Amino acid sequence: MFLIGIVTEGTVIGVAHDHAIEAEGLVKEFGETLAVDDVSFAVPRGTVLGLLGPNGAGKTTTVRMMTTLTKPTRGTARVAGHDVLADPAAVRRSMGLTGQSATVDELLTGRENIWLIGSLYGIDARAVGRIADDLLERFSLADAGDRIVKTYSGGMRRRLDLAVSLVATPPVLFLDEPTTGLDPRSRLELWDVLRELVREGTTLLLTTQYLEEADHLADNIVVIDHGRVIAEGTPIELKDASGRAALVVTVSRSEDLQRAADLMVSIVPDHHIDESARRITAQGEGLADVTRLAAAFEDSGIDLDDLGLQRPSLDDVFLHLTGHRAEDPSTPRDDEDVA
Amino acid sequence: MSTPTTSAQQGTGRRDAHIERPEIRRTSLLRQSLVITRRNLIHIRRMPEMLLDVTIQPVMFVLLFAFVFGGSIAVGGSPAGYREWLMAGIMGQTIAFASFIVAVGLTADIDKGIVDRLRSLPINPAAVLVGRSISSLLHSSIGVVIMSLTGLAVGWRIREGVLDAMLAYALLLSWGFAMIWVGILVGSAMRSVEAVNGLMFATMFPITFLADTFAPTEAMPGVLRTVAEWNPLSSLVQAVRELWGNDVPVGPDAALPLQHPVLSTLIWVALITAVTAPLALRAFARRTAD
Numbered sequence: 001m002f003l004i005g006i007v008t009e010g011t012v013i014g015v016a017h018d019h020a021i022e023a024e025g026l027v028k029e030f031g032e033t034l035a036v037d038d039v040s041f042a043v044p045r046g047t048v049l050g051l052l053g054p055n056g057a058g059k060t061t062t063v064r065m066m067t068t069l070t071k072p073t074r075g076t077a078r079v080a081g082h083d084v085l086a087d088p089a090a091v092r093r094s095m096g097l098t099g100q101s102a103t104v105d106e107l108l109t110g111r112e113n114i115w116l117i118g119s120l121y122g123i124d125a126r127a128v129g130r131i132a133d134d135l136l137e138r139f140s141l142a143d144a145g146d147r148i149v150k151t152y153s154g155g156m157r158r159r160l161d162l163a164v165s166l167v168a169t170p171p172v173l174f175l176d177e178p179t180t181g182l183d184p185r186s187r188l189e190l191w192d193v194l195r196e197l198v199r200e201g202t203t204l205l206l207t208t209q210y211l212e213e214a215d216h217l218a219d220n221i222v223v224i225d226h227g228r229v230i231a232e233g234t235p236i237e238l239k240d241a242s243g244r245a246a247l248v249v250t251v252s253r254s255e256d257l258q259r260a261a262d263l264m265v266s267i268v269p270d271h272h273i274d275e276s277a278r279r280i281t282a283q284g285e286g287l288a289d290v291t292r293l294a295a296a297f298e299d300s301g302i303d304l305d306d307l308g309l310q311r312p313s314l315d316d317v318f319l320h321l322t323g324h325r326a327e328d329p330s331t332p333r334d335d336e337d338v339a
Numbered sequence: 340m341s342t343p344t345t346s347a348q349q350g351t352g353r354r355d356a357h358i359e360r361p362e363i364r365r366t367s368l369l370r371q372s373l374v375i376t377r378r379n380l381i382h383i384r385r386m387p388e389m390l391l392d393v394t395i396q397p398v399m400f401v402l403l404f405a406f407v408f409g410g411s412i413a414v415g416g417s418p419a420g421y422r423e424w425l426m427a428g429i430m431g432q433t434i435a436f437a438s439f440i441v442a443v444g445l446t447a448d449i450d451k452g453i454v455d456r457l458r459s460l461p462i463n464p465a466a467v468l469v470g471r472s473i474s475s476l477l478h479s480s481i482g483v484v485i486m487s488l489t490g491l492a493v494g495w496r497i498r499e500g501v502l503d504a505m506l507a508y509a510l511l512l513s514w515g516f517a518m519i520w521v522g523i524l525v526g527s528a529m530r531s532v533e534a535v536n537g538l539m540f541a542t543m544f545p546i547t548f549l550a551d552t553f554a555p556t557e558a559m560p561g562v563l564r565t566v567a568e569w570n571p572l573s574s575l576v577q578a579v580r581e582l583w584g585n586d587v588p589v590g591p592d593a594a595l596p597l598q599h600p601v602l603s604t605l606i607w608v609a610l611i612t613a614v615t616a617p618l619a620l621r622a623f624a625r626r627t628a629d
Contacts, residue, residue: 068458070628092461097459099455103456120375123361164456169359171360
C-alpha cells in the first residue's frame with residue numbers, strides 16, 4: 001500500500017503541474033558546513049532549467065542529491081515523479097547524469113563505453129550495438145568509435161560523456177557543468193545537441209557558471225549562491241528585475257561626441273559619456289526611444305557606429321543579486337562543492 | 340530492485356510516450372558484476388604493464404632469492420631445498436599484494452568519477468565492488484600461474500597428492516579474498532593512487548618479509564620470531580608448503596599457528612574478513628556518498 005501511495009502521489013503531482021523534476025526544501029550539511037540550504041524549484045516537463053551559480057555555490061551537491069548519489073540531510077526531490085528517498089532505483093532508471101568531469105573510461109573505446117553503461121542498464125547486447133551506432137553517429141564520433149578514449153580531444157570526451165548518458169534514452173537529464181573546459185566551438189556544438197534533445201522531449205537540468213550558457217539554453221534559471229536560491233525566473237525576467245534597458249550610442253568620430261550628447265538631451269534627459277569608447281549611455285524606456293533617436297541622428301550628419309537598446313546581461317544580474325561577479329576568480333569559495 | 344522494470348513503466352505519463360526507450364531488463368548482481376569485471380579486464384588488455392606486479396616482479400624475486408640469497412640461507416641442507424621451500428613464500432607474498440591491486444583500481448575509479456557514474460545507474464551498488472574483486476582475483480591468479488611455471492623451471496615440484504595441491508591453491512585464493520577487503524578499505528580511505536602506493540609499499544613489504552616467506556623463522560631473534568610466526572601470512576605459507584610437500588618440519592618450539600597451519604590459515608582468513616569487511620563497506624559508502 002505504501003509503495004502504491006507514493007507512486008500515485010508522484011504521478012498525480014507530475015500530471016497536475018507537469019513537472020519532471022521537483023526539489024523540495026533540499027538541505028545538505030557536511031559536518032558544520034551548510035552546503036545546500038533549503039533549495040526548492042520545479043522543472044516543467046520538456047524544458048531546461050539552468051542552475052546558475054559560482055564555484056562552491058552548492059550546485060553539484062544539489063545535483064548529487066537529486067540523482068541519488070548523496071542523501072539530503074533534509075527535504076527531498078522527485079525525478080519523473082519518483083521520490084529520490086522512497087524509490088531511488090526508479091529515479092536511476094528515469095534519468096541520465098553527466099558529471100562535472102568527463103567520467104568516461106579512458107582505456108575503453110567510445111563504443112565500449114556505451115556498451116558498458118548500456119549493459120549495466122540491462123539493455124540486451126544487440127540493442128546496445130544499435131544504440132551505440134546511433135549515438136556515435138549523432139555525436140560525430142562514428143570514426144572515433146573504435147579508438148580508445150585516451151586519444152580523444154576534450155570536446156570529443158564531453159560528447160561521448162553525453163552520449164553515454166543517453167544510452168537508455170532517459171526522459172530526464174542532469175548535466176553538471178557540461179561545457180566547463182571546452183573551447184568555444186565545442187561549446188556551441190554541445191549546445192546544439194542539447195537543444196535537439198529538448199526538442200525531442202527531454203527535460204534538462206544543467207548547472208553552469210557561465211551566464212551566457214544559461215541565457216542561451218535555459219527556459220528558466222535558478223540562481224544559487226552560498227547554498228541558497230537567491231533568484232529565479234526566465235532569463236528575461238531576471239534581466240528586467242535588475243534594471244531597465246540602456247540606450248547605447250557609439251559615434252564614429254570622437255569630435256562628434258558632444259554634439260551627439262546635446263542631441264540626445266531632447267529625447268532622453270540623463271546620459272553618461274564614455275570618451276575613450278566614443279559611447280553615450282542613457283536610461284531608455286524602450287524601443288520607441290531607439291526609433292526617435294535614430295530619426296534625430298539621421299538628420300544630424302553625425303556618423304554612428306552603433307545605436308541600440310542594451311538589456312542588462314546576466315552578468316549584471318548576478319552582480320546585482322549577489323554583489324559579486326559570477327565568474328570572478330577572487331570570489332571567496334568558503335563552501336566548496338564536494339566533488 | 341524491488342520494483343519490476345519494463346520500458347512501459349519508465350515514463351510517468353503519456354507525455355513521455357514520444358520518447359522511445361529501449362527495453363530495460365532487470366539484471367542480477369552477478370551479471371552486473373561480470374560486466375564490470377569484463378571492463379576491468381579490458382583495462383589489462385589495453386595496458387598489459389598492469390600485470391608487471393604479478394609477472395616480472397615475482398619472477399625477479401624467485402630468481403633473486405633462489406640464486407643470490409639462496410646459497411646463504413640453509414633450508415633442508417641444499418640450495419635446491421631452499422628453492423623449493425621459497426616458492427610458497429613468494430606465492431603468499433604475491434597473493435597478499437592482491438589488496439594492493441584492489442586498492443589502486445578502486446581509488447582510480449573513485450577519483451575519476453567512474454564510481455559515481457556507475458552508482459547513478461539502476462544497478463546494485465555492490466556490483467562495483469564485486470566486479471573489482473573478481474577482476475583483482477583473476478589478476479592475482481595470473482601471477483600464481485606464472486609463479487608456478489617459474490618454480491617448475493628452477494626445480495620446484497609438487498610432492499604431495501593432487502587434492503592436497505588443489506587445497507593449497509584454494510587456500511591461496513581464500514587468502515586473496517581476505518586481502519580484497521583490506522584493499523577496498525585502503526582504496527576507499529585514500530584520496531589518490533599515489534597515496535595508496537605509498538601506504539601499501541610502506542606496510543605490505545615489511546609485513547610480507549616479517550614472516551616465514553623468504554627465510555626460516557628459527558634463526559630470527561626472539562621477539563621478531565614470535566611476531567613472524569604469528570603473522571597470518573606465515574600460516575598460509577606454511578600450510579601451502581606442507582600441502583605441496585615442500586616443507587621442512589617446523590620445530591616443536593614454533594608458535595601455535597604454525598603447528599596447525601591449514602586450520603590457522605582458515606581462521607585468519609575468517610578473522611581478517613570479519614574485521615575488515617564491515618570497515619571496508621562503511622569506508623566505501625562514506626567515501627562515495629558525500
